Amino acid sequence: MESRLPISEYPKAWKEYNRRWFAAWISFIALIPYAIFDVIAMKWMLKHVSWIKDLAGPKALFWILIIPGAVVFMILLHKFLAWHCPRCGFDFFSTKSRFLGRPNSCFTCGLRRNAVSADEIE
Numbered sequence: 001m002e003s004r005l006p007i008s009e010y011p012k013a014w015k016e017y018n019r020r021w022f023a024a025w026i027s028f029i030a031l032i033p034y035a036i037f038d039v040i041a042m043k044w045m046l047k048h049v050s051w052i053k054d055l056a057g058p059k060a061l062f063w064i065l066i067i068p069g070a071v072v073f074m075i076l077l078h079k080f081l082a083w084h085c086p087r088c089g090f091d092f093f094s095t096k097s098r099f100l101g102r103p104n105s106c107f108t109c110g111l112r113r114n115a116v117s118a119d120e121i122e
């Protein structure tokens, strides 16, 4: 199979793949402290900002405040899942693995994850 990238470029491609996976995981884990901060910020705003009570109740305010963190996670997850195989150039992920798991090989061509030498690539 003809490769989309020269084999010498694979380490750089895998580094980008692993960086995207790490960023997506960090943003997912960060949603927990972000939600705690969200609750603290919501309570503070309801106590100290008089006009906010007219705008939204506690539940609505919680969801409004959590949106930026959720959007960051969704963007990073999309960037991770949109990564293309360095050999075939198609999606590395199957339609079934659409979260933060990492398949061991390309869904399309079978290239093993993190393969960087000729004997690993065949």
Ligand SMILES: [Zn+2]
Pocket (backbone or CB within 6 Å): 085, 086, 087, 088, 089, 090, 092, 106, 107, 108, 109, 110, 111
């Ligand atoms: Zn592939």
